Each structure stands twice: as C-alpha cells, then as structure tokens.
Amino acid sequence: MNIYDKRQIKCSICGKFIGEIDVDAKIIFPLCKICKKREKNTIKKGISKILVPIDETKKSIKALDAAIYFGKHLGASITLLNVIPVAYMTTMSFQKMLKEMTHEGAKNIEKAKAYCQKKNTLPKYKIVRGDEPVEIVKFAKKHDFDLIVMGSSGKGVLKEIAFGSVSNYVMNNTKIPVVTPS
Known part of the structure; x- marks a missing residue:
C-alpha cells in the first residue's frame, strides 16, 4: 500500500482531524463525533419559538405572513415584538410624545394580533422601550428564540448608509437565524 493512496479528512465544521480514506472515496460532509452530536441535537430541537418584530410598515405584515406559515x-409559537424608541430627554413634550408612541405601538400590536387571528394563529406579544435593533437582539437572546422573521427596511441605499438598517443590525449581531421576506 502506498501512502499516496490515502488522504486526510477533517471535520467540515471544526476542522479537527478525523482520519484517512482512499483517494477515490468521497465524503460529502465529514463530521467529528462532537459536531455530529451537535447536529443531531439541532435537528431534534427544530424551531419552536419565532420572534416577529413589527411596526406599521407593509414589510412587517409580509414578515408576519411568513412567520405564520413557518x-x-x-408547530412553533409566534411572539410579536414592538419596540418604542426612547430618547434621553425629560421634557413635558417628550413625555407626551412617548405616551403617543406607546399608544401607537399598542395599536400596531392589536392590528397584528387581529391579522394572526384571521389566519387561525394565536400569538404572544410584548412592547418594550429602547433602541430598536438592540432591543430586538436582547429580547431574542433572553427568551431563547429559534428564528427571527422581520421585514427589511426598504429605505433605499442612501438612507440605509446614513441611518443604518434595523434588519441589517439584527442579522449581524445575533446567532439566531433571521429571515427577511421580500
């Protein structure tokens, strides 16, 4: 037997050396014992909790449709999340504006709940205050969601460069899969 008849195989996830196989043999997705065990646990667990951040946009409703489908x-539960942006001012006009925004957030939640009930789905819901993308990531991580389904901003390239995108921030700052239906 020639040493050139064999080639080394490494785990396709962690890169750990697994062993050697014949040069002609093919392995599509080699895994070490640890990674194989993790894969089995992930497949068994599946998706049981879906988070849907909502606002008043049409893209939010598309995301809600996708979440209902999933x-x-x-067989997953759906949680609606509305984030009310909070600035760091304490004037009376700010308090009035905050109350108005809270009322608007509650209306968004009620519309989304009614939409879900038409589709024979009963969602949970939560309204929080803070910076939208940061609060979405924190809430998803704290409550162990398996999937986030959210609308993309649709602001356009220039506005997105200047102000940033909530969906872009969430995708880049969480390990939870994020789906943004178009």
Whole structure:
C-alpha cells in the first residue's frame, strides 16, 4: 500500500482531524463525533419559538405572513415584538410624545394580533422601550428564540448608509437565524 493512496479528512465544521480514506472515496460532509452530536441535537430541537418584530410598515405584515406559515408548518409559537424608541430627554413634550408612541405601538400590536387571528394563529406579544435593533437582539437572546422573521427596511441605499438598517443590525449581531421576506 502506498501512502499516496490515502488522504486526510477533517471535520467540515471544526476542522479537527478525523482520519484517512482512499483517494477515490468521497465524503460529502465529514463530521467529528462532537459536531455530529451537535447536529443531531439541532435537528431534534427544530424551531419552536419565532420572534416577529413589527411596526406599521407593509414589510412587517409580509414578515408576519411568513412567520405564520413557518409557525403552522413547524408547530412553533409566534411572539410579536414592538419596540418604542426612547430618547434621553425629560421634557413635558417628550413625555407626551412617548405616551403617543406607546399608544401607537399598542395599536400596531392589536392590528397584528387581529391579522394572526384571521389566519387561525394565536400569538404572544410584548412592547418594550429602547433602541430598536438592540432591543430586538436582547429580547431574542433572553427568551431563547429559534428564528427571527422581520421585514427589511426598504429605505433605499442612501438612507440605509446614513441611518443604518434595523434588519441589517439584527442579522449581524445575533446567532439566531433571521429571515427577511421580500
């Protein structure tokens, strides 16, 4: 047997050396014992909790449609999240504006709940205050969500460069999969 008849195999996830195989043999997705165990646990666990950040946009409703579809087919629960942006001022006009925004957030939640009930789905819901993208990431991590379904901003390239995108921030700052239906 020639040493050139064999080639080394490494785990496709962690890169750990697994062993050697014949040069002609093919392995599509080699895994070490640890990574194989993790994969099995992930497959068993599946998706059981879906987070849907909502606002008054049409893209938010598209995201809610996708979440309802996933929820029904995967047997997952849906939680609606509305984030009320809070600035660091304490004037009376700010208090009035905050109350108005809280009322608007509650209206958004009620619309989304009614939409879900038309589709025979009963979602949970939560309204929080803070910076939108940061609060979405914190809430998803704290409550162990398996999937985040959210609308993309649709602001356009220039506005997104200047102000940033909530969906872009969430995608880049969480390990939870994020789906943004178009």
